[in-house]
Amino acid sequence: MPAYLIIxxxxxxxxxxxxxxxxLTVEFAGGWAIFRDGNGFCTAIPAAMGARIERVDEPxxxxxxxxxxxx
Numbered sequence: 001m002p003a004y005l006i007i008x009x010x011x012x013x014x015x016x017x018x019x020x021x022x023x024l025t026v027e028f029a030g031g032w033a034i035f036r037d038g039n040g041f042c043t044a045i046p047a048a049m050g051a052r053i054e055r056v057d058e059p060x061x062x063x064x065x066x067x068x069x070x071x
Contacts, residue, residue, distance in 0.1 A: 003057040009050040
């Protein structure tokens, strides 16, 4: 399942955000990171905010079983 971690810059008092959904896509357009899921638009982050976006899931090959979840 696609998952992205949005990390705010140091000094900003905001919680980091984890977005995950099937399917989840991100598009970078007009100074924004735009996230969409199966229902359409879900959130957008302006580039001027200075947040870092990391993809944190591990895509699996079609013939592999998913890795066990960490507890």
